[in-house]
Amino acid sequence: MKLGLRLPQRLGVDLRHDLVEAARTAEAAGYASLWTYERLLFPETPVESYADLPNVPWPETSRQAADPLAVLTAAAVVTEQVRLGTAVLIAALHTPVQLAKQLATIDQISGGRMIAGVSTGWATDELQATGATRADRGRFLDETLDVFEAVWGPDPVNFRSPRVIIDNATVLPKPVSKIPVVLAGGGINVGRGSSKAVERVAKRADGWMPLLTTPGPAGAAELRANWDRIREMASEYGRDASRMEMVVVGNVTFTDRPAGADRSAFIGTLDQIMDDIHTAAESGADELIVDLNLQDWFVSTRQMLETAVEIRARAEAAGV
Template identity: 80%
Template sequence: MKLGLRLPQRLGVDLQHDLIEAARTAEAAGYTSLWTYERLLFPQKPIEPYAEQPNVPWPEHSRQAADPLAVLAAAAVATEKVRLGVSLLVAALHTPVQLAKALATIDQISGGRVIAGVGTGWSSDEFKAVGVTRADRGRFLDETLDVFEAVWGPDPVAFRSPRVVIDNASVLPKPVSEIPVMLAGGGIDLGRNTKSKAVQRIAERADGWLPVMSGPGPAGGAELRASWNRIRDMACEYGRDPSLMQMIVVGNVTFTDRPAGPDRAAFVGTLDEIIDDVRTAADAGADEVIIDLNLQDWFSSTQQMLETAVEIRERV
């Protein structure tokens, strides 16, 4: 089973030293990929609860989330083989051409190891900070995907959309090879409406899916597998080869002192329960699981985080 590790970006991290140590330690331990995440700001009085979950406050660790592309560039220099992904970039927070250029640059620096995870986002506070609205988010994601295809293709580039006009220009650097574009979302939509725009976008345009498991055990695994099968069936309807798509499950780990039991959320519990969840994801068809330890407020140091990450890798 392949494992990825989210790099430390949270409050309290020594960015000058901890990022390099984490990247090198994870690669040496056998992690196959390193990931960053995006959080633009921390509102004192948020418009929405965290990640659109009812009554969930924004966690204190999100008071700082270092820039995901800068962190990924540092990891590219510090490592040799691991893939480098963002899970995920919020398309509406970026100018599409500049985002495409930044990803291509990191791909060149790393020798072709970048994975671009992109999504619509959810925070109105973040959208307001860059002058867009929640209503724009789906449209801007589609536009960003269109710009990626154009800018990463051959020069001269000619592209026109409501926000972006490129009139027969060279846009360099290009990626080393085709950058896989992964999309998140779709989980709730798959349970309610298999023809939703989010699900269609994954099936029609993505190189893979970045889901969060709804629950642990056989029930959570069965739901994940059923959703993945529906996405791949829909990809076939669009004339695509679903065998070329990947499912990389995001495991937002929260440790508990005692077993959390069958009613827990996925990736919440003891180390044994976390390992069980990795197994459940693998049985459901996941190609890889991202282990995110940034949620642990009781990690007093990045070294403690890395010791746990190495133990998880060895157990898996």
């Protein structure tokens, strides 16, 4: 299993210098990929709790999230081999043609290393700031995927949807090669049907980007069963499921003492976090994104990177 690292975008980051240091350090340490996340704004009185979870407040320490595509562009210039991904972009916050062009441009700058992680989003405050609603989310994501296929394909491009009309036009640049599109979100109860989001992954995506929430063998078994079902569904749609990737996200929160048996994955001591990395590998994940952006006691990017380097070294030593 490969390891990726989310780049620092939060409040307090020196965007001029820290991004370059983080990208270079992560690549030198052996991380296979660098990732960004998208938060458009941070409402004082949000409509929903954070991540649409009951009674979870929006994090005070992350009241800035630098633009994900600008951050990846900076990383592209100072690295040579790591893949560059978004985890994730919210489709409804973007004009589809402009987003397709931005992603293709970064792919050209990086020499073909771009991965497009995309989702429907959940925050009403962000959606309404761009003229969308929660009801639009799935429709706008499907439209965005349609536009990607059209704009990244051969010229002249002809496309028509309720929001987008392209009439016999050249749209450049094209990606170096097909940009993998990985979709986040969705849940599935194996044997009990599937959600629209999971069907979209199986039918249209190059991969799935779930969160690992349950630690230990139970968490590995749950993810593995879901992933097996998604790939089975993809095969039923006539797709080559062996070419799909599962990229798991690990949102890390360290604790001073070992977290209890009822903990969520990636909450605990460094030893417990390493156990969770092993769990992700056992689930069949192709890649794990290590996210240290929400860690309160990382007072500097250098401190964050020291921990990131240690995590990578320990994972390599353990054969993950």
